[in-house]
Amino acid sequence: MEHIIPEQSLDLNIRPACLDDANAITRLIMMSFGPGRFARTAERFREDPKRVLGPSLVATRGSLLVGVVVTHRLADNLGNHGLFLGPLAVRQVEQQRGTGARLMQKIMELTSEDWILLIGELSFYGRLGFQPVPHAIELPTPTNPDKILYYSAHATIPGPMFHHGHD
Numbered sequence: 001m002e003h004i005i006p007e008q009s010l011d012l013n014i015r016p017a018c019l020d021d022a023n024a025i026t027r028l029i030m031m032s033f034g035p036g037r038f039a040r041t042a043e044r045f046r047e048d049p050k051r052v053l054g055p056s057l058v059a060t061r062g063s064l065l066v067g068v069v070v071t072h073r074l075a076d077n078l079g080n081h082g083l084f085l086g087p088l089a090v091r092q093v094e095q096q097r098g099t100g101a102r103l104m105q106k107i108m109e110l111t112s113e114d115w116i117l118l119i120g121e122l123s124f125y126g127r128l129g130f131q132p133v134p135h136a137i138e139l140p141t142p143t144n145p146d147k148i149l150y151y152s153a154h155a156t157i158p159g160p161m162f163h164h165g166h167d
Contacts (some may be wrong), residue, residue: 010061012099014106017056017068020094024065025058032089037144052165054083055110066094069103071116076159080114080119083107083152084162088120104128114156119147136160 017025026034054071067090071083090100105128108116118125119139122132130149137148138161150158 005010012066012102013060014057014102015039015059015060018071021058021065023077025068025070028065028068028089028091029087031091033087050163050164054113055107057103057106058095059103061094066091067099069100069107071107071111073113073165074117074162075165077161078159080156080159082113082158083111083118085116085118088118100124101128108151108153114154115150115152115158117148117150117158118141120149121147122149125149125151133158138162 052073054073056068056070058065059067067088069085069088071085073081074084075081085104088100088103090103094100101124104125108128116130117133117137118130120130122130126149128151129150132146133148133150134157136145137143137158139148
C-alpha cells in the first residue's frame with residue numbers, strides 16, 4: 001500500500017544508500033517497475049556477479065524511503081570510466097515533486113567519472129543535461145537506441161563496448 005505524504009509534512013533528505021536500506025530499496029523498485037524489472041538492462045547489471053557498484057543515493061521523508069538512484073561502475077573500450085545509472089525509482093506520491101531530478105543532480109555532482117550512461121526518456125533526462133549517444137552501444141539487453149543517453153561534464157562520449165569496474 002502506498003503511504004500518503006502530506007504536502008508540507010517533512011523535508012526531503014538525500015543521503016548515500018546503506019545496507020540497512022536494502023529491503024526498502026528492493027520494495028520501492030518492485031513497486032515502481034513490477035515483475036517487468038527483470039527484463040531491464042539495469043537488472044542485468046545488478047545480477048551480474050562481476051558488477052562493481054557505484055554510488056547510490058536514497059531520498060527520505062522522515063523514516064520513509066521515497067526515492068533511490070543506483071549506479072554501477074563501467075569502463076569502456078576506449079579507456080574511459082563511467083557509471084551506468086539504473087534504476088531511478090520514486091514513490092508514486094513523490095512523482096512530479098522534483099525528487100527524481102534532485103537525486104539525479106546529486107549523483108551528477110558527486111561523480112568524478114568521465115560519463116554517466118542510462119536508458120531513459122530524453123524528455124526527462126534531457127533537461128538535466130543528458131543527450132543521446134551518437135553511435136551504437138553494446139548493452140546486455142536489446143535497447144531502443146533513442147533511449148540510450150549520456151551525460152559528461154568533460155565532453156567525453158562513452159565508447160561502444162563496456163566491461164564492469166575500472167581498469
